[in-house]
Amino acid sequence: MLQIKNLKAGIEDNQILKGINLEVKAGEIHAIMGPNGSGKSTLSAVIAGNEDYEVEGGNINFNGKNLLELDPEERANNGVFLSFQYPVEIPGISVSNFIKTSITEKRKAQGLDPIPTKDLLKMMREKMELLSIKQGYLSRNMNEGFSGGEKKRNEIFQMAMLDPKLAILDETDSGLDIDALRIVANGVNKLRSADNATIIITHYQRLLDYIVPDFVHVLYNGRIVKSGGAELAHELEEKGYDWVTNEEDKKWA
Amino acid sequence: MSEQKKQSEDELLEKVTSTEYKYGFTTDIESDTIPKGLSEDVVRIISAKKNEPEWMLEYRLKAYKSWLEMEEPNWANINYTKPNYQDVIYYSAPKQKPVLDSLDDLDPEMKKTFDKLGISIDEQKKLANVAVDIVMDSVSVATSFKDTLAEKGIIFCSISDAIKDHPELVKKYLGTVVPARDNFFSALNSAVFSDGSFCYIPKGIKCPMELSTYFRINEAGTGQFERTLLIADEGSQVSYLEGCTAPMRDENQLHAAVVELIAMDDADIKYSTVQNWYPGNAEGVGGVFNFVTKRGICHKNAKISWTQVETGSAVTWKYPSCILKGDNSIGEFFSVAVTNNRQQADTGTKMIHLGKNTKSTIIAKGISAGKSDGNYRGLVKISKGAINSRNFSQCDSLLMGDKCGSHTFPYIEVKNNSSKVEHEATTSKIGEDQIFYCNQRGIGTEAAIALIVNGYCKDVLNQLPMEFAVEAQKLLEISLEGSVG
Numbered sequence: 142m143l144q145i146k147n148l149k150a151g152i153e154d155n156q157i158l159k160g161i162n163l164e165v166k167a168g169e170i171h172a173i174m175g176p177n178g179s180g181k182s183t184l185s186a187v188i189a190g191n192e193d194y195e196v197e198g199g200n201i202n203f204n205g206k207n208l209l210e211l212d213p214e215e216r217a218n219n220g221v222f223l224s225f226q227y228p229v230e231i232p233g234i235s236v237s238n239f240i241k242t243s244i245t246e247k248r249k250a251q252g253l254d255p256i257p258t259k260d261l262l263k264m265m266r267e268k269m270e271l272l273s274i275k276q277g278y279l280s281r282n283m284n285e286g287f288s289g290g291e292k293k294r295n296e297i298f299q300m301a302m303l304d305p306k307l308a309i310l311d312e313t314d315s316g317l318d319i320d321a322l323r324i325v326a327n328g329v330n331k332l333r334s335a336d337n338a339t340i341i342i343t344h345y346q347r348l349l350d351y352i353v354p355d356f357v358h359v360l361y362n363g364r365i366v367k368s369g370g371a372e373l374a375h376e377l378e379e380k381g382y383d384w385v386t387n388e389e390d391k392k393w394a
Numbered sequence: 395m396s397e398q399k400k401q402s403e404d405e406l407l408e409k410v411t412s413t414e415y416k417y418g419f420t421t422d423i424e425s426d427t428i429p430k431g432l433s434e435d436v437v438r439i440i441s442a443k444k445n446e447p448e449w450m451l452e453y454r455l456k457a458y459k460s461w462l463e464m465e466e467p468n469w470a471n472i473n474y475t476k477p478n479y480q481d482v483i484y485y486s487a488p489k490q491k492p493v494l495d496s497l498d499d500l501d502p503e504m505k506k507t508f509d510k511l512g513i514s515i516d517e518q519k520k521l522a523n524v525a526v527d528i529v530m531d532s533v534s535v536a537t538s539f540k541d542t543l544a545e546k547g548i549i550f551c552s553i554s555d556a557i558k559d560h561p562e563l564v565k566k567y568l569g570t571v572v573p574a575r576d577n578f579f580s581a582l583n584s585a586v587f588s589d590g591s592f593c594y595i596p597k598g599i600k601c602p603m604e605l606s607t608y609f610r611i612n613e614a615g616t617g618q619f620e621r622t623l624l625i626a627d628e629g630s631q632v633s634y635l636e637g638c639t640a641p642m643r644d645e646n647q648l649h650a651a652v653v654e655l656i657a658m659d660d661a662d663i664k665y666s667t668v669q670n671w672y673p674g675n676a677e678g679v680g681g682v683f684n685f686v687t688k689r690g691i692c693h694k695n696a697k698i699s700w701t702q703v704e705t706g707s708a709v710t711w712k713y714p715s716c717i718l719k720g721d722n723s724i725g726e727f728f729s730v731a732v733t734n735n736r737q738q739a740d741t742g743t744k745m746i747h748l749g750k751n752t753k754s755t756i757i758a759k760g761i762s763a764g765k766s767d768g769n770y771r772g773l774v775k776i777s778k779g780a781i782n783s784r785n786f787s788q789c790d791s792l793l794m795g796d797k798c799g800s801h802t803f804p805y806i807e808v809k810n811n812s813s814k815v816e817h818e819a820t821t822s823k824i825g826e827d828q829i830f831y832c833n834q835r836g837i838g839t840e841a842a843i844a845l846i847v848n849g850y851c852k853d854v855l856n857q858l859p860m861e862f863a864v865e866a867q868k869l870l871e872i873s874l875e876g877s878v879g
Contacts, residue, residue, distance in 0.1 A: 190833070192830075212838075214838045
């Protein structure tokens with residue numbers, strides 16, 4: 142589904158990603174872990190097409206398409222979803238209105254007519270139940286006055302509504318208390334299928350107790366320096382990132 | 395189609411087409427007869443053409459004399475070449491647009507805009523003046539509309555008709571809220587106004603429908619110097635819509651309208667405007683100058699609510715105001731003013747608190763794009779006797795790009811110490827992060843801007859009647875198209 146080859150990217154003259162290689166197949170869950178500043182969020186931003194970052198080399202293939210040639214909205218409409226680390230407020234626009242616009246645009250890109258409001262509302266109610274979201278939420282303005290946990294849950298709610306092929310969860314666990322974490326993880330697990338894939342970007346291992354990844358990668362200094370199975374996350378939790386990073390630093394010294 | 399139905403349709407068609415013809419014919423003759431420029435004679439000719447009574451002519455002449463002594467105001471933050479008032483034609487009969495055979499003959503740009511606005515084919519035909527079928531439709535709609543109003547004793551007609559048919563009402567109220575000598579443009583309007591609307595809602599009557607100039611027979615084309623007088627008698631209620639979201643082209647560059655509202659005790663007037671006059675080309679050439687005086691007076695417990703969505707005109711100078719004369723009266727002003735390219739707007743409101751416990755709310759949202767300039771100018775005046783009065787003002791500006799400007803000029807005068815005035819103001823830009831967030835959800839940049847702008851204007855758009863709000867939303871979208879590169 143996703144092949145990233147020798148991806149190099151940064152902001153202005155500062156190269157952050159220094160040659161990322163990653164392959165994600167349908168049905169898989171990958172976790173990307175690493176210390177702060179290793180380039181985790183940059184990777185998610187570059188995949189989603191944030192123009193603040195400049196791609197200096199390499200390529201990203203997504204289901205046969207060169208992702209780097211597509212606008213962010215085209216990537217989204219091709220099935221790439223990013224759950225933001227810091228979801229943005231859009232004052233005056235209700236959650237339901239926003240999601241309706243989003244789904245309408247996606248369907249438009251696929252040559253489909255807008256979904257009837259009745260069906261859309263039914264779908265929203267189902268997904269709200271899945272994520273234990275309370276009544277009244279749909280008419281609140283997008284992320285305006287939301288708590289950290291509500292914002293993250295709103296991201297996963299949109300993911301559930303948009304049904305992406307590839308979901309990237311950027312630090313979704315930060316700002317969540319343990320109950321919210323469980324609900325969100327539960328939702329992600331339920332949305333998992335043989336046709337979609339998930340990349341979980343996280344600093345801590347905690348979320349991976351609830352969503353068990355097929356692969357774990359350690360990102361450090363703009364490169365994936367270690368890959369393994371779910372057990373790697375536990376090892377990291379025990380030994381700390383130093384275990385990997387010291388070795389890496391020696392190699393480049 | 396049944397034979398009978400076919401026949402009656404043919405009859406109606408015949409009637410409509412022949413009426414059209416007559417209408418066009420007279421217009422041609424009349425528009426040729428008035429020379430350029432303004433003089434006492436021209437005022438007399440206008441009055442005579444309209445067969446006005448002597449008192450009306452006197453009113454106009456007095457206004458003309460005042461105008462001669464006045465100077466064009468230049469305190470507003472707008473820059474334009476002052477019109478040569480002797481180079482303007484002050485009277486032409488309601489303009490007849492050329493009749494088109496089908497929508498295919500319509501200017502493709504106009505057609506595109508109509509489509510984007512989502513205006514139905516039938517309505518498009520009416521707006522573009524395509525012959526026959528839709529006219530029939532509007533005749534029947536308008537007729538049932540008139541019947542319903544007449545049943546309730548509501549008078550809704552052109553101001554020319556009102557001068558003839560209801561002189562006692564016009565005489566009593568015309569110029570009482572906006573006196574002719576109020577300002578340069580109101581004096582000009584009072585001297586030469588060509589036509590406009592008149593509306594009277596009797597005591598205790600709740601007007602059963604939105605009143606819209608759109609439905610007023612024979613007066614679809616608004617004039618250069620429009621005059622509106624709306625009286626809501628004690629305990630009555632009315633919602634009035636003015637303007638049209640469809641782009642209005644007009645070769646008359648100078649527009650100076652006057653609107654007067656009178657809300658008697660316990661009456662409630664809601665006045666909504668969508669203004670979309672031609673703004674000129676990207677360099678601002680050829681756009682309409684719109685100098686409008688709108689004011690309402692509230693008697694005891696009365697309420698006047700102004701809502702405006704201003705997207706058109708090259709220059710806008712407009713301050714819909716409320717005089718809160720009666721105790722416990724309420725004034726509201728909700729405004730969205732969009733400027734793009736070279737447009738300039740100086741707009742806002744005046745809330746004059748005279749009665750006790752009077753309340754006013756001002757929500758003004760400015761959006762500036764391109765190389766335009768948007769200004770909010772507002773006065774909140776609380777007189778000594780207006781004890782326990784309250785005002786809340788919120789003036790927000792949204793800037794798009796780095797070549798536009800936005801300014802806020804709030805004036806606040808409070809003459810007693812039991813009243814409370816609050817003023818909030820913000821200036822913001824559409825964030826790159828907001829746009830990227832929308833992009834990531836599949837929403838393209840243009841649509842994202844439209845969405846964000848709609849959210850920003852929500853408090854104002856919510857005040858508009860439902861159908862109008864939907865159109866206004868689309869209008870905002872179109873006005874800002876291509877404004878972020």
